[in-house]
Amino acid sequence: MNRYLSLFFASLLGLLMLAACVPASLTESDEATRQMPEPVLLGLEDVPMDALMVITAYVERMRGVPAGQIEEARFEPGIAEAIEQPDFRFSGFRLAALNLFRYDVSTIDPYQIDLGASLLFMDPLGRRTVVALYTTYGEKEGRLLVSRGAVETIYPKVPAVELYLLRTKDMPNPIPVNHSEFYQLVLEKALSPAERAANFGRPQPYTVVAFGMDRLDPKAKLELRISDDPDGVKGYAGGMQEYNYVGWHAATLSGIFTLNRQQPMFAKVVYTPGTSTSLFKRQPRLAGRFDLRQTTRRVITTATRQPSKPQQPTGRSLVRSIQQELNALGYKAGPADGLAGKKTRQAIRAFQKQAGVRVDGQPSVELLELLRQVRGR
Numbered sequence: 011m012n013r014y015l016s017l018f019f020a021s022l023l024g025l026l027m028l029a030a031c032v033p034a035s036l037t038e039s040d041e042a043t044r045q046m047p048e049p050v051l052l053g054l055e056d057v058p059m060d061a062l063m064v065i066t067a068y069v070e071r072m073r074g075v076p077a078g079q080i081e082e083a084r085f086e087p088g089i090a091e092a093i094e095q096p097d098f099r100f101s102g103f104r105l106a107a108l109n110l111f112r113y114d115v116s117t118i119d120p121y122q123i124d125l126g127a128s129l130l131f132m133d134p135l136g137r138r139t140v141v142a143l144y145t146t147y148g149e150k151e152g153r154l155l156v157s158r159g160a161v162e163t164i165y166p167k168v169p170a171v172e173l174y175l176l177r178t179k180d181m182p183n184p185i186p187v188n189h190s191e192f193y194q195l196v197l198e199k200a201l202s203p204a205e206r207a208a209n210f211g212r213p214q215p216y217t218v219v220a221f222g223m224d225r226l227d228p229k230a231k232l233e234l235r236i237s238d239d240p241d242g243v244k245g246y247a248g249g250m251q252e253y254n255y256v257g258w259h260a261a262t263l264s265g266i267f268t269l270n271r272q273q274p275m276f277a278k279v280v281y282t283p284g285t286s287t288s289l290f291k292r293q294p295r296l297a298g299r300f301d302l303r304q305t306t307r308r309v310i311t312t313a314t315r316q317p318s319k320p321q322q323p324t325g326r327s328l329v330r331s332i333q334q335e336l337n338a339l340g341y342k343a344g345p346a347d348g349l350a351g352k353k354t355r356q357a358i359r360a361f362q363k364q365a366g367v368r369v370d371g372q373p374s375v376e377l378l379e380l381l382r383q384v385r386g387r
Contacts, residue, residue, distance in 0.1 A: 057110050061125055063154055064147050065108070069129070072141070072161065074099045083147065083154040093161045098225075098256045102190075103131035103139070122148035122157065128164065135190055137258060139225035140164040163257075165286050169224035169232070171279045171298040174200040178215040178264050185262075189255035193221055206269065207364050210303075213268045218277045220298070222259040227284025232259035232297070235278040236267070240301075243280045243294045267302065275302045329354065332373045335381035336361060 057065075067083035077090035112126030127143045145159035180199040186192040196219050222232045233252055235245030246265075253260040267275060281297040326348035336343035336357045344353035355371040362369040365380060 057108065058113065060123070060147075060154060061110060061113055061127070064125060064145060064156060065127055065129070065143065067154075067156070068093060068143055068145070068159070068161065069100065069105060072100050074101065083156055084150075085156045085159070089156055089159045093159055100131055100139075103133045103137075106130050106132040106138075116146050116148075118146070119148065119157075122146050133190075135193055135223075137190075137223050137225070138170070139257070140166075163225065165227045165230070165283070166224045167283075168295060168297050169222045169226060169259075169281055171232070171281075172221045172223060173277055173279065173298060173300040174219045174221075175206065175277075175300075175302060176200055176217050176219060178217045181217050181219075181262070181264075185251075185253060187255075189221075189253075189258040189260065192253070192255075192260060196221075204364060206303075209269065211268065211270050213266050215264065216267050216302075217262055217264040218300070218302070220261045220277070220279045222281075222297075225257040226259055226281075227286045228254070228257060229284030229286075230259070231280075231282040231284075231294075232261050233280045233282075233294075234261045234263040235280055236263060236265065237276050237278060238274055240274070240276050240299055241296075243278065243296055245276075245278055269303055271303065276300065277302060328375065328378060329373045332358070332378050332381065335378065335385060338385060339381065 063082040067080050067085075070080050070082070071077060071085075071090055071093055074094070077085050107130035109128045110126070111128065112124055114124050116122040116124045123146065125143070125145050125147065129141045129143060131139050131141070140163070142162045142164050143159070144162075145156055147154055147156045147159075149155070174196050176196065176199050182192065182195045186195065218234055218236070220232065220234055226232065231252065233247065234250050235243065235247050237245030239245070247263065249265065250261060250263045253262075261279070263277070269275065277300040278296060279298040279300075280294050282294045283292050285292075329350050330346050330348040333343040333346040333348075333354055336354070337346065339361070341357040341361050342353060343357035344351060350373050354373070358373065358377065359369050359371040361381070362371070362377075365384070367380065
């Protein structure tokens with residue numbers, strides 16, 4: 011048992027980085043296209059040590075660690091090779107959540123354990139992938155031995171997406187061959203609120219870029235459309251390009267667009283599931299939409315990832331919060347004292363004018379929300 015303890019805590023500090031994990035169950039957005047069993051144990055503190063050690067061994071193997079160098083558990087011949095994914099390794103991902111949905115005496119051998127778990131991995135960019143693990147193991151000669159096992163990527167019903175607007179001349183050329191590099195280059199060039207508002211009413215060559223933040227079925231599609239209708243999946247798609255980076259998708263659509271305050275123009279991200287979804291459910295669906303008039307630099311719109319709305323301040327507290335946001339954005343609102351004086355109203359008007367919204371100089375909850383969006387909060 012002491013050997014198990016030392017190996018377990020070494021794995022926490024090593025490749026798995028479990029010390030940084032969030033012990034939480036997978037949310038609805040991480041469910042498979044097929045129904046996963048209800049978990050019987052939630053949180054790392056509830057997972058038996060032997061199960062954690064086997065899961066650690068699996069994760070190390072998925073990261074490309076040779077089976078002979080994995081100390082937490084051994085694999086029967088052929089098992090380690092079967093769970094390796096040579097087209098995609100988890101080296102840049104940390105284990106962010108773990109669900110144990112089966113932990114019971116094996117139905118084949120009463121001296122072994124049947125284990126089923128779903129593992130959520132995330133990388134520093136916020137990309138996610140979910141893997142289901144099915145295995146049978148026992149103890150032999152003082153060590154855990156895996157006798158059967160398989161891993162399967164679980165694809166989301168609707169992926170989380172991020173959308174950006176760039177000047178076409180600022181697009182990287184050629185498009186990077188690495189998804190994360192492409193993402194970071196686009197993030198650097200995405201139009202700021204002031205840059206976008208400055209071109210209202212002028213035809214400009216723009217490029218809309220969408221990134222899927224969940225790993226998708228190899229046969230899935232992530233496409234872009236432009237439309238004045240916020241609903242549905244139809245729209246202009248001339249010149250649209252899709253890129254598939256081993257399951258991480260991106261799409262671009264370029265054109266000469268005129269942004270103005272009166273006429274809405276939406277970029278839609280259309281997701282079509284791949285062959286992991288039944289044929290009758292393999293229909294295009296809206297994964298996200300983006301009003302190109304919006305002044306936010308970075309917009310995440312997805313049916314599966316909607317942040318909860320924070321409780322908003324009122325009265326003097328509301329004015330103080332608005333003053334703090336205005337000052338942080340460079341609008342001189344004066345001291346954050348909660349009093350809507352002359353400087354504060356002038357700063358509000360200046361911001362409203364640049365943001366392309368109704369100019370009234372009045373503090374409001376809607377104004378505070380817009381200020382926070384512009385700051386990316």
